[in-house]
Each structure stands twice: as structure tokens, then as C-alpha cells.
Amino acid sequence: MKTTFSRLIAMTTSTLVIATIGTVISTSALAVDLKPAQKLASTTQLSQANQYTFTDPIRTTEIIFVPQAPGPIRVNDPPGASQLTYQGPEGEFTFRGQEITKQKTALGLLISVVLKPNADQGQLQLTLVLPTVTLQNGQKQEFDTVAIKTRGRGFIRNPAGADRTYLTLQLKGIAENVILPL
Numbered sequence: 001m002k003t004t005f006s007r008l009i010a011m012t013t014s015t016l017v018i019a020t021i022g023t024v025i026s027t028s029a030l031a032v033d034l035k036p037a038q039k040l041a042s043t044t045q046l047s048q049a050n051q052y053t054f055t056d057p058i059r060t061t062e063i064i065f066v067p068q069a070p071g072p073i074r075v076n077d078p079p080g081a082s083q084l085t086y087q088g089p090e091g092e093f094t095f096r097g098q099e100i101t102k103q104k105t106a107l108g109l110l111i112s113v114v115l116k117p118n119a120d121q122g123q124l125q126l127t128l129v130l131p132t133v134t135l136q137n138g139q140k141q142e143f144d145t146v147a148i149k150t151r152g153r154g155f156i157r158n159p160a161g162a163d164r165t166y167l168t169l170q171l172k173g174i175a176e177n178v179i180l181p182l
Contacts, residue, residue: 044136044137045136045137045138046134046135046136047134047135047138047177048067048133048134048135049067049133049135049141049175049176049177050066050067050068050176050177050178050180051064051065051066051175051176051177051178051180052064052065052066052067052130052133052173052174052175052176053173053174053176054128054145054147054171054172054173054174055171055172056169056170056171056172057170057172060088060089061086061087061088061089061147061169061171062085062086062087062088063084063085063086063087063088063126063128063147063171064084064085065082065083065084065111065128065130066082066083066084066180067082068080068081068082068180069081069082069083069096069097070083070180070181071180071181074096074097076097076098077096077097078097078098081096081097081098082096082097082100082102082111083095083096083100084096084100084111084113084128086113086115086126090115090116090124091115093113093115095113099113099114100112100113101113107129107131108129108130108131108132108145109129109130109131109132110127110128110129110130111127111128111130112125112126112127112128113125113126114126115149118154120154120155121154122151122152122153122154123151123152123154124149124150124151124152125149125150125151125152126147126148126149126150127147127148127150128145128147128171129145129146129147129148130145130173131143131145133173133175135175135176135177138177140174140175140176141174141175141176142172142173142174142175143172143173143174143175144170144171144172144173145171145173146168146169146170146171147168147169147171148166148167148168148169149166149167149168149169150164150165150166151164151165151166151167152164153165
């Protein structure tokens with residue numbers, strides 16, 4: 001269908017109108033329905049996870065980080081206290097509240113705990129790098145990250161050399177929303 005038209009060119013959700021100078025070609029064969037895209041955009045929900053689980057490739061280390069610690073609330077926990085559970089070669093530990101240090105950096109959120117607090121032999125600290133992970137429609141999301149074990153040298157007679165050594169762990173992470181106890 002050809003019609004001479006010199007004014008407005010319109011696009012609706014049911015018909016696409018293509019204009020050339022002085023002529024309008026309207027066809028239903030070129031119809032574009034934007035409603036499915038609008039429905040998809042309105043039903044997609046993005047959220048942050050409430051639990052992150054990390055394992056190394058040979059599964060000798062497992063770390064579980066919960067940004068908002070599950071109940072019961074402890075007397076010394078600050079509001080919004082986190083919880084980190086570590087199971088690895090050094091043993092099994094659960095850290096909560098002020099035992100966890102969090103720092104936002106360009107790498108992501110750095111989450112640090114002290115695995116072995118021995119100043120004489122050298123303290124062992126674990127720092128986990130947590131990137132921002134967004135869940136779509138509540139689905140689990142896998143990602144890669146690292147943790148760094150930092151060992152201080154402790155009190156020694158000859159202080160020459162580096163005062164810390166580092167061991168980097170490659171980790172597979174799973175971010176998810178789980179039901180946590182109150």
C-alpha cells in the first residue's frame with residue numbers, strides 16, 4: 001500500500017511505518033512488537049547474594065561468607081555483622097562481627113580474618129577478594145576470585161628481608177540467596 005504523505009512518520013508497537021520523501025510504505029510484514037522486550041525488562045530482577053561459598057581447585061579449602069550474619073544475634077555484634085567460616089589446612093574457624101575486617105577497594109571488597117594470631121611465630125591472616133556479584137532472578141552465579149594468606153615473620157633476631165610472605169589461592173565462588181536461620 002503506497003500513499004503520498006508529507007507530515008508525521010510514526011512507529012507503534014503493532015506497525016512499523018517506513019517513509020521516503022513524499023511516500024509512505026506501511027506494511028504488516030515489517031511489524032515490530034516491542035511488548036515482549038518490555039515484558040522481559042519488567043520481569044528481570046537483579047539482587048545481591050546473601051551467601052558466598054568459595055572452594056579451591058583441589059577442594060582442600062572452603063570459605064563461606066555471609067554478609068548479614070544469621071541468628072541468633074550476639075551481644076557484641078555490631079548492626080549488620082557478617083560471618084565467615086573457614087575450613088582448610090590450618091583448621092576450622094568461624095569469625096563474626098568485629099573479628100572480620102572489610103575494606104572496599106578497586107579490586108572489590110577485601111574481607112580479612114586472622115587465622116593464627118601468634119606474634120612470636122608470625123601471624124597468619126586470610127584476605128578474600130569479593131567482587132560485586134549480581135544475581136538475576138535469584139539464580140546462583142558462579143565466578144572466579146582469589147584469597148591471599150599473609151604470614152608475618154614474627155619476632156626474629158635478624159630483621160633483614162621482607163616482613164611478610166604471601167600465598168595466593170585461586171578460588172571458585174558461588175553467589176546465591178539461601179534461607180538463613182533467624
